[in-house]
Amino acid sequence: MRFLPLLFPLALFSYTLASQQHTNNWAVLVCSSRYWFNYRHMANALGMYRTVKRLGIPDSNIILMLADDAACNDRNKFSGSVYANPGRHLDLYGDNIEVDYRGYEVTVENFLRLLTGRLEDSVPRSKRLLTDSNSNIFIYLTGHGGNEFLKFQDNEEVSAHDIADAFHQMYQGGRYKEIFFMVDTCQANSMYSKFYSPNILATGSSVVGENSYSHENDYDIGVAVIDSYTHYILEYMEKVNKTSRLTMADLFTSYDVPKIGSHPGVRSDLFSRPLGPQHPMASYGRGHGWKVEGEWTGREQEPYKRDREALITDFFGGVVSVDVEGECESDDFSYRPASEEISKPSPPSFNPSLSSHPKSSSRSYFDSFPFLRASLAFFLLGLLFAFAFGGRISRR
């Protein structure tokens, strides 16, 4: 790793700065699949959209990239709705869905341009990530992927290198304070393995060489409605409200491998703040169902971090503070949200019906496509042709 020596002073530097609160929150939610049988990926993104909106990120600060061909698909029996659970309790497409990049606009280029801010002047504000160095950004990706890549609409791929470079450019351009990166795809943990910019916390649904699975099917809709990892994340997020003091450690330790069906990973070595109280996080990845301990990168640094703990609401919140102004100038005061924990579960939720439906694999068929073998085959074919016909053409 040639960036490691570079990172160390940066990390030290950020330790001193991080204590200052961020001032705004942004979310980038990307569903990189299209077509009806990828219904669940759209439901993933819309479920996440509902959650970040519920926790207070305004629509103007959410960039939703969605093929959006599920709700009004001819095959959708429940036209105009997208559900994430078999009981169809909660319509995720209900009201006020603002899709910023729709259909064929969901491309790798647009995604990278959005992140780096290198957009044409004609692009409207709603399609821009107008962040600054005080912004916390939550980035969620879902779709079909493989080792170090994520497929966009069966057409192109974004690689882990591309995203890492984009994040680095964002860091250099002062476009974020902290990033929380979450990805739900096959071999998802490889997507964050190439990051090298500071203040990024990343988590993924499955280790390299492992698939990410869908959660359940709805027999009326006829397809899988949500992915397992996202389902349990959303279920957990229902416990969180705007004033909640739950930490990232609480979220990560809620991962349950036998339920999710894959081994989620965490990467915190680039992140300068502790994830939460040491005791729950200390046993992360070591309990029942965890095969290996390698799913948490940055475990060693964790006890040495001294700063505010990373709260879930740091990445899923709205305006952090407002100032109530008095009638005369002198008596205004600044306000910080109250800090007691109220974790009342809200009524509509991603209720786990915990039925053991057959898990359909969402493994990509382009997964680790044997390019070398393919090219070798072509090469031999060419050689064969050459010897078979070359002589005849050239001589007799």
Place this chain on the structure above:
Amino acid sequence: MPPVASRFRDPSTIFFQNDSVRRCIIASYWIIIVLAIPLWWKTTSIERLGLPTSQVYAEAEKKLRIPLSICLDEIFIDEVAKVMTGFQDTAEYLDVKVTAGWECNQSNSSSDYTVAWEDKLEIQDRTLYHPLSGSLTNTLKSLLAPQIDPRAAQYAPRYRLSFTLLNEDGSAGQVVNGWDIQEAIQRHVSPITSALSMLHNFTIESQVQFHAPLAFEPQSLSEGAYGLTPEDLTVFVNSAEWTLSSSSSNDPVLHFVLFVPSAERRPLRILNEDGTPSTSSAFLIPQWGGIVILNLPSPSSSQDESPSPSERVRLTADDLRQSFGAFSRQMTTLLGVPKLPPAISVSSSSPSSSSSFSTPFTHWQIDTLLRLRTHENIRRSQDTLRSTVKVVDEIEGMPVGEEVQNQVRGSLGALKHVLEILSDDGNTQLTATPNTPTSQYLSSLLAYSARALTLSSKAFFNPGMLAMLYFPAEHKYAVYTPLFASAMIPLVVAAMREVKAWMKERKEKRAALGGGGGEVRDGPPEQRED
């Protein structure tokens, strides 16, 4: 030859099997390939023009020192050293020069600020009247080198101010269908915008909306009032349903919202943290804008006639006085204008600030803001330039076009210009033109710094600088091999055969020249056994 072969034509009689024709055909393929290589190279390579890297690093290292001279009254002569060190500690970007008494005139340079002795704390133009008691250093520091307000928006040369009147529910009760916005802006906003005209270029837009629901239920209080808790305030803006600004340009927007609650939710009050109603009806969202809640006085007549049709109200400029007073204060905060220390009074005797409407700010505030913003801009453009060359260095697939190159150079030029003005002794600059007021000098600095900032960020965010998508080596083989391997092999083999045949021919010819020339001409040259 076997008899069967007689059915076929003798290859030597086919015209394209003629030696020279065949060789021409094969050679033409090769010529096209060779000619195409530069074209292929040009179309697949990334344009990466050089950036003035070393210059950027050199400029980015330089520290900004804005000259500032203060002349103290003789009575403060003991304070000189204290003031100097006080500034050095807090504001590194200022090059403060303090003189006292007769030294002021001796140095033959008009000082920017003077401090005179008086029994009251007062400022008039660029003169501060300070009593002997109290810390002069602290007063000067809070006047000239305050911290920039964290609630202020980042500097931009252009701002849009968007004023919106929102009726929560325009279908029932009293509805505001008009406001004297022109008049109100004239009275409350124009003084600020004209005072800050050397910093920013403002565009103002306004609108009235009749349906602006809240995204949450306000808390019901006793005696029919409704309350907004501090948590509610953070989610007050319902950006999904309120369109608060036109998207006509990408300039940053400062929003000012006058919210009229619906008839059944009046009065709507802001609650303190302990749940008691606050006296204030305005709040500010950092870097975003300000919101004022306007509770219309409930008309006494409509109390008994419950199904009253919606009553239209037009707000006059006098009705808006309080709300726009709050807006102007919020705007001052958002634009980062430093506040005067509370103890200081402003003398109105000076001609420039004769009426408080024409210039709401003192010279001290404007000058300080100009310095703060110049400092911020220089620092940001240095950072952006450094980041640009760094990113281009680190990411190999990143194209750098002519536009980027020019923007980096332009920004660097503006930056150099600012630092040059400053480095060749600000005082000589001032003494050379004693009539140049300080504010003019500062505003020219700001103009250059803003130019440097704009160009550097344009370079960094140039749409052409999108790095090529990452391709692993096996991707490249996979793309090129199927395409070229099958085409190249016959060509290579044919060329090799031809070369071999030609060499053999030459050898035979030479041998024949040595022995006897007649033989070769008889037999067709291609009669070889394969």
